Each structure stands twice: as C-alpha cells, then as structure tokens.
Ligand SMILES: *[C@@H]1O[C@H](CO)[C@@H](O)[C@H](O)[C@H]1NC(C)=O
Ligand SMILES: *[C@@H]1O[C@H](CO)[C@@H](O)[C@H](O)[C@H]1NC(C)=O
Ligand SMILES: *[C@@H]1O[C@H](CO)[C@@H](O)[C@H](O)[C@H]1NC(C)=O
Ligand SMILES: *[C@@H]1O[C@H](CO)[C@@H](O)[C@H](O)[C@H]1NC(C)=O
C-alpha cells in the first residue's frame with residue numbers, strides 16, 4: 001500500500017479522539033496561515049529559473065506566534081511535485097501528524113491537494129524555521145518561524161529595538177531536484193551550490209549580484225536582535241560582522257548564558273539569536289557581514305562567501321552623504337578547517353539554567369545507545385558505472401552501518417494502522433554489531449546494509465545517545481537533528497568515545513539544549529533526553545555536501561510513534577541508498 005491522502009484524513013480524526021491535550025491557563029491565540037505552493041521565476045547570479053515558493057515569496061513568509069499559541073497552517077499544493085512542510089525544532093507534543101517529513105509522519109501533499117498543519121507551541125521561545133521536507137525542495141521552500149514569549153513576559157536580556165531574521169540558504173543555478181536526482185543515480189556527491197544566500201540574496205562577493213545584497217540598516221546606539229537560521233542544505237557556516245561584537249543569547253529556541261563573540265558557527269538546521277549593539281555614533285563606515293563554510297570532509301564543497309551590508313543611518317547628514325563613499329570594512333573569518341574554533345565555540349554554549357528557565361538534564365539513564373555515524377558504500381545499482389569511491393560503488397551514509405530505506409507508506413501511518421511489520425522492523429542495533437577502531441585505519445570492507453529498522457522505547461525512558469563519527473571514507477563533522485525533541489549536549493571529544501572515562505567529564509548542570517548538533521569530525525558527542533513525547537521522533541542527519549545529498553530522501557531518522565496500545569517510541573534508521581534500488 002502506498003500513500004493515500006483520504007486515509008490520512010480518517011487517521012487524523014481518530015488520532016484526535018485519543019489525544020488529550022492539557023488545558024492551558026493562559027489566553028492563547030490560534031493563528032491561521034495559508035501557504036500556496038507555487039512556481040515563480042527568480043533571477044540570481046544572472047540566471048533566471050523557475051523555483052518552488054510559498055505565496056510567491058523567496059525566502060517564504062515569516063510565521064510569528066507566541067509561546068502557547070496554536071498554529072493552523074493550510075498548505076495548498078499548486079505544483080506538479082509532491083510536497084510536505086516540516087516545522088523544524090517544534091516539539092510537536094502529541095501532534096506528530098503535523099511534523100511534516102514525507103513518508104515518516106505523513107504522505108506528501110499531492111498536486112491540487114491541501115493539508116492543514118495543526119499544532120501548539122509549547123514551552124519554546126526564540127527562533128526556529130520551516131522548510132519543505134521531501135527531496136531537495138527545501139532549497140527554495142523555507143522561512144523563519146519566530147516564537148515570542150507569552151504576552152507580558154520579557155526576554156531575559158536587553159529589549160531589542162528591532163528584530164531581524166538572517167536566513168542562510170544555498171542557491172543552485174540548476175534545478176535542485178535535478179542535482180539531487182543525478183547524485184542519487186550516480187552515487188557520487190551532488191553538484192555543489194553556486195552561491196550561499198542571506199535572506200535569499202547572494203551579495204556583492206558574487207558576480208552579477210551587487211544589486212542582490214541584503215542590507216541591514218541600523219541606527220547608532222541601539223540593540224538589534226538578529227535571528228539567525230541556517231537553512232542551507234549542506235554546509236556549516238562561520239558568520240561575522242566586520243568590527244562588531246555580537247552577544248549569543250539563544251540557540252534552537254532555548255535561552256543560553258549570554259556570551260560575546262566576533263564570529264559564530266551555525267550548522268544546517270540550527271538557529272540562534274544574537275544581540276547586536278550598534279556603535280554609539282555614526283561610524284563613517286559600512287560593514288560587511290559575511291558567512292562561509294566550515295569544512296572537514298574530503299568531498300567537494302561550495303568554497304564561496306555570502307555577504308550582506310550593515311549600514312548606519314546618519315541622523316544629521318542624511319541628505320548630503322553617500323553610503324557609497326564610505327569605507328567598507330570586511331570581517332576576518334576563521335580558516336575553512338578551523339576545528340579548534342568549532343570546538344571552542346561549542347564549549348561556550350551553555351543553558352541559561354536559572355530558576356525561571358531550568359535545565360532539566362536527565363541525571364540517570366535508562367537506555368544507552370551508541371551510534372556510529374559516517375560514510376560507507378553501496379554496490380553500483382545500475383549496469384553502468386557509478387561515481388562513489390570507485391566506479392563500482394555509490395556513497396552511502398549510515399548509522400551503525402545501516403542505511404535507512406525510505407518506505408512508501410508513512411511510518412506513523414503504518415504503525416497506526418497496525419501494518420508496521422510489513423513496513424519496518426524493530427531490530428535496529430543500539431550499538432555497532434562489529435566494533436572497530438572508529439577513528440583509526442578504516443576497515444577494508446566499506447559496504448553498508450540497508451533497511452527500515454527502528455528501536456522501540458518505552459514512554460518516559462531516559463536516553464543517552466553517543467554519536468561517534470567514523471573515519472570510513474574520511475572523518476567529517478556531521479550535523480544531526482532530532483525531530484520532536486530537544487536534547488542536552490552533555491559531552492563531546494575527539495577520537496573514540498571511552499565509556500569508562502569520558503562520562504566523568506559530562507556537564508550535567510548547564511549543558512546546551514538544542515535540536516541539532518554537529519558530531520565533531522573524528523570525534524563523538526553525547527546527548528541526553530527524556531522520551532516523554534508520545535507522537536513521533538526522528539533523528540535526521542544533515543550530512544555535509546556529498547553525503548548529505550545521498551541521505552536526502554531522507555537522512556538518518558529516529559521515529560517516535562504513538563499508538564493505540566499506548567505510547568511507544570520507535571527509532572527509525574537512516575536512508576541513503578538510491579531509491580531506485
Ligand atoms: C506523489 O506521492 C504519491 C504518494 O506517495 C506517489 O504515488 C506519486 O508517485 C508521487 N508523485 C511524484 C510526482 O513523485
Ligand atoms: C517563467 O518564465 C518562462 C519563460 O519566460 C515562462 O514561460 C513561465 O510562464 C514563467 N513562469 C512563471 C511562474 O511566471
Ligand atoms: C486542531 O487540533 C485541536 C486539538 O486536537 C482540535 O481541537 C482542533 O479542532 C483542530 N483544528 C482543526 C482546524 O483541525
Ligand atoms: C553537475 O555538474 C556537471 C559537471 O559540471 C554537469 O555536467 C552536470 O550537468 C551537472 N548536473 C546538474 C544536474 O546540473
């Protein structure tokens with residue numbers, strides 16, 4: 001059985017009857033949005049092409065809600081492609097049907113159809129984003145999701161004068177669907193993007209793009225809240241504003257202990273709020289704000305830089321000075337491979353962890369998981385040559401050496417209708433079947449197996465998951481994302497994780513709480529979370545460049561499900577193999 005929209009609607013109704021939402025004591029609002037998925041001709045880098053948009057906007061419309069509000073977003077598909085929209089970072093407490101990954105929590109919305117995403121924002125405030133969650137449509141279908149504190153509740157930092165989203169993206173002159181399809185066919189890495197963008201604009205460092213530059217116009221002596229979102233598909237990005245220091249105050253819609261920095265690092269799928277205090281007087285200069293990638297793997301990558309311009313408004317001389325005559329200062333960004341910066345920056349991120357915003361870090365652990373994360377190979381599926389590490393192989397991303405095979409029925413639906421045993425198995429290994437020196441000389445056999453495998457977890461299980469990068473086909477930093485959950489990053493290090501020694505150094509007091517974390521290149525990261533959200537959980541792996549693409553439909557997943565038999569969790573595994581296999 002494939003995906004049938006009508007069935008989904010029926011399931012939705014019956015699901016609602018079993019889900020009991022707590023009553024909220026505060027006055028929450030229901031906010032309605034309508035998303036029309038449409039094609040639009042857009043020109044960047046002097047290339048005009050038709051892109052998929054929401055409401056003809058690129059980036060798409062900003063969603064603004066307060067903590068506690070319900071969002072009802074009606075998505076209407078007017079294009080030929082199937083689509084679904086994911087509300088990245090939203091915890092989706094008992095609303096797993098609204099999470100959005102196609103074939104995991106729902107069938108895609110087909111041409112001419114619509115789907116209403118219905119969920120409440122619970123216990124989160126800050127910046128998140130939304131994006132298409134099927135194939136590579138998220139290359140152009142994304143936008144900011146701003147969660148303000150409840151009415152009357154202040155920020156735990158200086159009230160900003162203005163708030164500005166800064167969304168990083170990637171632009172291909174070619175059709176991104178053609179790029180990913182080609183990569184899946186050949187087993188090689190997808191063609192790298194032609195530019196990075198800020199709010200959809202490449203900026204002056206690219207050919208033919210001076211007019212397509214994001215300009216942040218500010219007044220002297222004010223505090224601005226910059227809501228940074230990395231909606232790029234493949235690259236972790238360094239970002240800096242020339243001659244300015246920023247204060248990091250939030251990450252993935254959780255407040256952090258504020259700290260000052262000249263440069264930040266943001267992985268695909270991460271969001272962060274920065275306070276920018278402008279200079280007290282008109283500085284007689286303009287300032288470039290620029291981003292470029294942090295690169296650790298062996299593959300090709302887009303080695304270019306995006307820039308926007310920070311422009312001060314002059315209060316007195318507005319009429320007789322020209323911005324063009326001012327000196328333009330440029331920021332100095334870390335080297336492309338500056339892992340030392342990456343480590344230091346990660347260590348600076350701490351939960352605010354005060355009485356108002358406590359860090360409820362699980363102190364005891366019921367279940368330990370150890371996942372190796374990295375690359376491997378699949379045999380060339382076609383009768384011709386492939387473009388993996390050899391011409392007989394295709395690149396494959398895997399967890400514990402298993403690549404996720406995306407089913408053609410949504411996993412949540414399969415579970416809900418009792419058809420799970422035809423769609424997936426629950427024997428996903430919770431540790432590597434064959435241990436090896438993960439960061440040493442790689443094994444000769446790099447082949448992965450594949451399947452739609454999950455791990456079942458009892459409700460309210462306290463989980464520790466150690467994710468270990470492997471050096472198979474090159475150590476690399478891999479951003480990993482958990483759906484429907486935040487987790488605490490309790491430890492990280494280089495080399496192989498040592499279960500006897502490393503836990504002694506965990507931070508169980510104020511570790512950063514987030515939904516996406518970079519597994520260090522040639523190292524490991526330990527996260528903890530409480531499995532308290534009956535609904536759906538899914539860990540998605542955002543590989544950098546080539547691997548990311550190969551894992552795109554869609555990458556590594558942990559799927560949490562809720563069923564009639566009572567809450568259960570199921571951790572699904574990742575996907576990489578060619579769908580044509
Ligand atoms: C859209 O999704 C349906 C249901 O999964 C599938 O049968 C159909 O082939 C898809 N169409 C395209 C163009 O991918
Ligand atoms: C985009 O441009 C092409 C060629 O000019 C045109 O045929 C097409 O209708 C345009 N599409 C949209 C959505 O405007
Ligand atoms: C949204 O979900 C809530 C809670 O399940 C339900 O009461 C409400 O009727 C739903 N609204 C729509 C428009 O489906
Ligand atoms: C990818 O790049 C290669 C080499 O430049 C080119 O031949 C091919 O057409 C590109 N593929 C797509 C889908 O643009």
Ligand SMILES: *[C@@H]1O[C@H](CO)[C@@H](O)[C@H](O)[C@H]1NC(C)=O
Nearest residue numbers: 241242243244245246262329
């Ligand atoms: C900005 O430039 C001025 C003048 O060169 C310098 O004194 C100051 O330290 C710089 N500030 C930052 C944050 O780079």
Ligand SMILES: *[C@@H]1O[C@H](CO)[C@@H](O)[C@H](O)[C@H]1NC(C)=O
Nearest residue numbers: 283284285324325326327328
């Ligand atoms: C402002 O900068 C320009 C160009 O750097 C310079 O020519 C001018 O004298 C400066 N004006 C002031 C008031 O410093």
Ligand SMILES: *[C@@H]1O[C@H](CO)[C@@H](O)[C@H](O)[C@H]1NC(C)=O
Nearest residue numbers: 295296335336337338339340
């Ligand atoms: C980073 O790259 C530079 C220049 O390519 C190289 O000299 C240096 O060894 C690299 N550093 C690391 C830590 O890989």
Ligand SMILES: *[C@@H]1O[C@H](CO)[C@@H](O)[C@H](O)[C@H]1NC(C)=O
Nearest residue numbers: 380381382383384385386581
């Ligand atoms: C593979 O190619 C060979 C030689 O071109 C041909 O004889 C064989 O039938 C092909 N096999 C398949 C499965 O396409």
Ligand SMILES: *[C@@H]1O[C@H](CO)[C@@H](O)[C@H](O)[C@H]1NC(C)=O
Nearest residue numbers: 383384385386390391392393
């Ligand atoms: C694959 O690579 C091998 C070794 O480089 C070469 O001998 C062989 O001809 C290649 N096969 C094809 C079909 O290109």
Ligand SMILES: *[C@@H]1O[C@H](CO)[C@@H](O)[C@H](O)[C@H]1NC(C)=O
Nearest residue numbers: 436437438439440441495496
């Ligand atoms: C794993 O390999 C690394 C690099 O070769 C080496 O330094 C380390 O000692 C090895 N660890 C074990 C446990 O063999």
Ligand SMILES: *[C@@H]1O[C@H](CO)[C@@H](O)[C@H](O)[C@H]1NC(C)=O
Nearest residue numbers: 436437441442443444445446
């Ligand atoms: C791996 O391959 C190398 C070179 O072919 C060989 O010397 C080595 O014994 C192999 N290792 C294993 C564990 O098979």
Ligand SMILES: *[C@@H]1O[C@H](CO)[C@@H](O)[C@H](O)[C@H]1NC(C)=O
Nearest residue numbers: 378379405448449450577581
């Ligand atoms: C992956 O799974 C498919 C379908 O289950 C199977 O046909 C294929 O042989 C598998 N590939 C590998 C490398 O195990």
Ligand SMILES: [Cu+2]
Nearest residue numbers: 087088089483
């Ligand atoms: Cu997400």
